[in-house]
Amino acid sequence: MENYSMTQVETLTGINAHTLRIWERRYSFMKAHRTDTNIRYYSAEQLKTLLNVAILIRNGFRVSKIDKMKPEEIYQLVTEIQLSNTxxxxxxxxxxxxxxxxxxxxxxxxxxxxxxxxxxxxxxxxxxxxxxxxxxxxxxxxxxxxxxxxxxxxxxxxxxxxxxxxxLPLPLISAPTLMLFLLEGEDHELGLLLSYYIAKDLGWRVIYLGQRTPSENLKEALVQTNASFLLTMLTTPRSDNFLDSLQFISKETNTPILYSGNPNFTDTIKKETNFKYLDSPNAFINFLKSHSS
Structure with missing residues (x-):
């Protein structure tokens, strides 16, 4: 059975650590486990309970009332909320x-x-x-x-x-082209796939290269496809190595590079002139719309 730290529970549920400690003192429905060194942790079942409790609280239930509920009552109420029109x-x-x-x-x-x-x-x-x-x-x-x-x-x-x-329908022949890739050492593809859907839905032609694309091969692909922009995601905490690769790609192709990722890994790259940082899907959508013509 998986266990979760207080920090993980705080992030996943949106319930802050101070509130969790107060609940533990005042109510019986949630008592954290403790390690041999007295550090709090929570089981998967406790995490599920807290996720459901957070839903009930957002929908007007008081913690003092939830504390008196049986687990099946909490589950039933959450199910009713899920099926409602809210x-x-x-x-x-x-x-x-x-x-x-x-x-x-x-x-x-x-x-x-x-x-x-x-x-x-x-x-x-x-x-x-x-x-x-x-x-x-x-x-x-x-x-x-x-x-x-x-x-x-x-x-x-x-x-x-x-x-x-x-x-989605195929784009027009005259549509602008975007090339999507992940550098070697990058395996988290979901963000790139989300970008693929967004760009194609907005009418762009997408050249999807996927994971672990060798940087030295991008120039040839760009020449053949005439892509207007490159897009990549940076997730692995090796930004210096990735910056070298991206600088090489930028120099070789003279093509603007769009990128997104964990801000902790991308601060150095933001100083580069031929790079555009996208901090959210909406920023990406707005960029594509402004360059569609």
Missing amino acids: ENVHDDINLLMVSMLEYNEEEFHKIFQKNVLRKGLLSTITELVYPFLNQVGVLWGTNKVSPPQEHFISNLIRQKIIAAIES
Whole structure:
């Protein structure tokens, strides 16, 4: 059974550590475990309970009332909230986390499809999927869940995005072209796939090279495709090595490079003149729209 530190629980649930400590003193529903050195930690079941409690609190329930509920009552109320017409992306993010912790594909599909029906696929990706992946650390390789959980949820989302990309119409011959790639040593592909969907949905022609692209081969590909921009993601904490590769690509191709990733790994690169940092899907969308003509 997986265990989670207070920092992980704080990040995943949105409940701060101070509040968790107060609840532990005042109520009986949540008592952290402790290591031999007296450090708090939480089980997967406790994390699921806290995710559900956070949903109830956002929907008007008091902690003192929740404390008197049985686990099945909490689950039933959360289910009723999920089936209601209320729209709260934070609740759906929590529910996605629970589906991940339980390896529950059916629940994941229900939450995903509910959002697609309500607001469309692009908004579901930018407003639900991206924040969820960012919160659990999947996008930037700082995973706050176990590797099996990360692989389970990443592959479900990967399947959805690839199916969505396939369903989009082919771009016009005259459409601007964007080339997507990850440098050698980069394995976290979901952010790049999300970008693929967004660009194709906005009418761009996308050349998708995927993971571990040798930097010395990009010039030839750019000449053949006449791509206007390059896009990559930086997640692995080796920004100096990656900067050398990106500077080489920029010099060889004279093509503007768009990039995104964990800000801790990209501060050095932001000083480069031929590079454009994108801090969110909306920043990417706005850039593509402004360069579509």
